[in-house]
């Protein structure tokens with residue numbers, strides 16, 4: 314089977330070394346824009362704006378204006394916009410209806426290259442949002458987080474497969490290990506999904522035990538790794554200036 318590749322701005326996700334994404338978790342517009350210069354100096358492939366940390370997230374004007382300023386400050390770096398709900402490890406509690414409204418406001422603001430869409434919400438609403446994103450030529454990175462445990466291999470593959478069935482361009486799963494065996498489970502599921510799915514996948518085992526999964530994407534088939542410049546957005550993320558040389562060392566020639 315051909316390697317599935319997805320274009321994200323000027324990147325090809327799914328081929329070569331895993332791409333590097335850095336989260337921005339600022340609370341105010343000033344914090345968010347101040348994060349850009351040090352991030353640009355570290356030269357990531359993708360910036361993830363975690364809008365669940367932004368205090369203006371439910372104000373359409375503030376969300377879209379800050380998004381446009383961020384987009385223009387980033388230059389050629391691809392922008393992924395993510396509202397991570399509280400139940401999946403995010404920072405702010407929103408009703409389902411408000412979650413979808415915020416995501417629609419992101420799309421209407423025309424500033425993002427990719428949108429994170431959580432898989433486990435109302436299914437018709439998820440499908441509707443995917444349609445809207447695709448009409449706006451925005452890449453859908455569909456996601457699911459388990460901050461407590463690592464489901465079995467078959468369950469992880471099933472969830473990633475379901476994301477693709479729901480129209481995801483990229484399917485993403487983050488899980489929490491309780492043991493080294495759990496990390497192996499995530500890696501095995503990644504390898505299996507990577508070999509069978511028609512879209513690229515992103516996976517990670519979080520926390521200290523799972524750090525190895527953030528280095529090993531090229532071997533097991535995860536196309537993007539989240540790394541830090543400043544604040545982390547999830548446990549186990551490694552500094553970008555450490556992760557980049559590790560990924561280069563582990564490159565498959």
Ligand SMILES: O=C1C[C@@](O)(C(=O)O)C[C@@H](O)[C@@H]1O
Pocket residue numbers: 336361363395397429456458485487517519539546547548550
């Ligand atoms: O989905 C992910 C992955 C992540 O949870 C991680 O573990 O690196 C970090 C989040 O910001 C991002 O949206």
